[in-house]
Amino acid sequence: DIQMTQSPSSLSASVGDRVTITCRASQGIRDDLAWYQQTPGKAPKRLIYAASSLERGVPSRFSGSGSGTEFTLTISSLQPEDFAVYYCLQHNTYPLTFGGGTKVEIK
Amino acid sequence: QVHLVESGGGVVQPGKSLRLSCAASGFTVSSYAMHWVRQVPGKGLEWVALLSYVADQADYADPVKGRFVVSRDRSTNTFFLQMDNLRVDDSAVYYCARAQSAYAGVDYWGQGTLVAVSS
Numbered sequence: 766d767i768q769m770t771q772s773p774s775s776l777s778a779s780v781g782d783r784v785t786i787t788c789r790a791s792q793g794i795r796d797d798l799a800w801y802q803q804t805p806g807k808a809p810k811r812l813i814y815a816a817s818s819l820e821r822g823v824p825s826r827f828s829g830s831g832s833g834t835e836f837t838l839t840i841s842s843l844q845p846e847d848f849a850v851y852y853c854l855q856h857n858t859y860p861l862t863f864g865g866g867t868k869v870e871i872k
Numbered sequence: 873q874v875h876l877v878e879s880g881g882g883v884v885q886p887g888k889s890l891r892l893s894c895a896a897s898g899f900t901v902s903s904y905a906m907h908w909v910r911q912v913p914g915k916g917l918e919w920v921a922l923l924s925y926v927a928d929q930a931d932y933a934d935p936v937k938g939r940f941v942v943s944r945d946r947s948t949n950t951f952f953l954q955m956d957n958l959r960v961d962d963s964a965v966y967y968c969a970r971a972q973s974a975y976a977g978v979d980y981w982g983q984g985t986l987v988a989v990s991s
Contacts, residue, residue, distance in 0.1 A: 799977035808967055808981035809917065815977075852917055856977045860933050861907075861919040 767791050767855055771864025777872040784840040786867045788853035793833045797857035800829055800838045803866075804849045812851075813838065843869070874898040874980045876968050881985030888958055888989075894951040894968030894982055901944050905971040906951045907978060908942065910964035910987075920966070921953065924974040931974075936962075958989045 768791040778784050788798065796816035801809035811820050813829035816836055826841045840847055848871055853864040880892040894906070908920040922931045923942040930942050941954045951968055965984040971977060 797975065797977070801978075808983050809978075810981070811977065811979055814979070820979075854917075854977055856971070856975060859922070859931050859974075861922075863917040863919070866916045 766860055767794065767858050767862050769853055769855055769862050769864040771853055771867055773867060774865060775868040775870065777870045778843050779872045780843055780845060782843045782872075784843055784847075784869060786838045786851055786853075788831075788836045788838075788864045790834045790836070790855055794855045794857035796832050797855060798829075798831070798836050799854045799856065800827075801852045801854065802847075802849045803852065809852060840869075845871075874970065876970065876980060876982030878966065878968050878982045878985035881966065881987045883988045883990060884958055885991055886958060886960055886989055889954070889956045890958060890987060892953040892955065892966055892968075892985060892987070894953075896949045896951065896970070899970070900946075901949050901951050901970075902946045905974045905976070906942070906944065907969045907971060908940075908953045909967045909969055909978070909981075910962075911967070911984070912964045918964075922974060923951065926974065929974065955987070958987075960989050963987060963989045 770789045798816045800813040803809045812823050812827050817829045828839045851867045875897040877895045905924045921942045939957045943952045965986050967984045968982045969978040970980045
């Protein structure tokens, strides 16, 4: 199975901060990676697909980059509604595997 | 507009069975890959099963292989997860989710249904 190592597991940040979350795959997955945002009690929502493509309707402060084994999700200027848990998902090889999640909290 | 609504969750004893349903609207389940993903409250996401539109190919995570079966009903546009021989560690919120194909990422999720396996 492909292991997805996501870091950090949690972070505290202020409104307006730049935030970067990383996912590392245990083997190359091309750009077969998506990023999701989950708020309490809700289903995940896709932000980024194909590693760097912004989902329609998602604010442009979100961006994704990377290919192969190293991927990042960046929030350029954190907004109050961005405090949530973020997950990466590799869909290159079955079983599909998620990163462990990053909880973004208010400082 | 794509909409997925899960139902069928509840409290069940170990060793018993449960069938989850996912009613889809805004698209045809037989034309997409459909997944079940689960999440223990407060924990991370775990992929459970796939039903592809290509020859109805199914795939399962190792912890559920031989116990869970996915299927779909084209007439009602519903996706199912039959869960047999349930274990305590199957307790979770179960989400159904859609993808453009088996090797595309999930694009839409339902709101989830809670399964609690307890004696």
